[in-house]
Amino acid sequence: MSVEQPQETDELVAQRLAKLASLRARGVDPFAAERFDRTHLAEEVRERFDALAESGEKVAVCGRIVAIRTMGKAAFVHILDASGRIQVYFKLDNVGPEAFSLLEFFDVGDFLGIHGPVFRTRTGEITIQVQTFDILGKALRPLPVGKQKGEEQWYALQDVEQRYRQRYLDLIVNPRAREPLLKRIQVVSEVRRFLEGRGFLEVETPVLQPLAGGAAARPFLTHHNALDADLHLRISLELYLKRLVVGNLEKVFEMSKVFRNEGISPRHNPEYTLLEVYEAYTDLEGMMALTESLVDHVTRALYGGRKFTYAGTEIDVTPPWPRRSMMELLEACAGLTRDDFATLARARAAGERLGLPMEKEHTIGGIIDKVFEKACQPGLVQPAFVTDFPLDLSPLAKKKPGDPWLTRRFEAHIAGQEIANAFSEVNDPIDQRQRFEEQRRMREAGEEDAHPYDADFLRALEHGMPPTGGLGIGIDRLAALLADVPSLRDVIFFPQMRPE
RNA sequence: GAGCCGUUAGCUCAGCCGGCAGAGCAUCUCCCUUUUAAGGAGAGGGUCGUUGGUUCGAAUCCAACACGGCUCACCA
Known part of the structure; x- marks a missing residue:
């Protein structure tokens, strides 16, 4: 692996830089946003859905885009906050043509804040109907999110080395x-x-x-x-x-x-x-x-x-x-008594009978500990x-x-x-x-x-x-x-x- | 420190009895106003970990090295 600065020669980065430029050309700077006052976490919207749906109250939710499905004049987007995911629904008629056209510059990984009432889609998913939205930050590198359905995941980040070195990606992608x-x-x-x-x-x-x-x-x-x-x-x-x-x-x-x-x-x-x-x-x-x-x-x-x-x-x-003494356990699980550890030579012999390398052992206690770990410890469940x-x-x-x-x-x-x-x-x-x-x-x-x-x-x-x-x-x-x-x-x- | 296994597109993985580098997702273009692993049509994207070697020809065989995982050693 190598760490390099994002290069415009990298196709995926170049596309995102171009989208950033397009947004700025329209007067929308994703990195200008400083705060978004949310009313609910994603989880809270789900928990309080019935009351929110009945009152028609608008909620304000923000998070990172983790999935986008556009359908011409409408789009479904999943955003992820610290509490989990929630779906939001963009409709041309609701947000207006100018704002709706900004959708084409969104990528998975970007940050979004949205305002709107909640509803349930035909398939039953709790969703927020977007009335207004703010772009709260843009990802210049692609996020390796996979597909997700309920608890199941596809294509998510598996590479162990990358998961440890870039733990932030692991935390976003792998619940x-x-x-x-x-x-x-x-x-x-x-x-x-x-x-x-x-x-x-x-x-x-x-x-x-x-x-x-x-x-x-x-x-x-x-x-x-x-x-x-x-x-x-x-x-x-x-x-x-x-x-x-x-x-x-x-x-x-x-x-x-x-x-x-x-x-x-x-x-x-x-x-x-x-x-x-x-x-x-x-x-x-x-x-x-x-x-x-x-x-x-x-x-x-x-x-x-x-x-x-x-x-x-x-x-x-x-x-x-339960409390058990070490010698009591050694006798029970290896048939060894204090006599077997009376001298360094006898102790080494006892260890070698259990197949343990004893060249580096200089003390009787060290050998007892090693024998104990091998013979008795696995059984202490x-x-x-x-x-x-x-x-x-x-x-x-x-x-x-x-x-x-x-x-x-x-x-x-x-x-x-x-x-x-x-x-x-x-x-x-x-x-x-x-x-x-x-x-x-x-x-x-x-x-x-x-x-x-x-x-x-x-x-x-x-x-x-x-x-x-x-x-x-x-x-x-x-x-x-x-x-x-x-x-x-x-x-x-x-x-x-x-x-x- | 030793042994075994792994490293191929942004992600997940095929390809490995040597013969033009592949798929799904993601990306890009077009269509689509309640979709959900959305769907349909098309396109782009690769130093096959690195360096050598064998060979007419290497992702594929061999060696060394790098990084990672597991086991062992050391330890908690």
């Missing part, structure tokens, strides 16, 4: 593309409403950070000229939010972009929206209750009930969700909490009392996907320092994504942090789940693409 994107907006809105309703403060923390911590991932690098300092784009929200908990903000959340310098796939976008929530004086059980309530709230807001369908399977989010994660996977989670090999951490799984991750946060600065040191050793052993040693964060913990529960949810994945679409790109307006 089925629009729905998941609108659901995502609703998910974000309802999450915010839910948390604010429970007294959480929404905060903003730095995107540009000297150290990108709080998760195991590779960051993007950038440079601040005035400071002459290398900075990282954040990979998580965690460590700054916990600094705020230290600072007496007891209930905070942030729902914003983080950036991970990794591959792109239907389930990964380099920048994605992460929700993190922290609440002082609660623990992972508190975070479980919060997670259940949050997902339940959003599901009910979207669907009016506690069930929805994903990939043909009905999901029921009614709390409480209905919502469930998985608890007791290995210590070396969870350098920011409190150790499990009496079993310091494990942590007070859970993940929530739905439809075979991880949708939330939470724990009782480490608030012992000495423990946290040791964990960072352990991560440093792992990095030196070849684990590129190990957490960085963050001395500034340790200083904050040394000033004292209350016991705190923390929760993270990938909003794009949650939205894709709730919108029942297979790819994150279906809930991201402009997914990352290689530059053209």
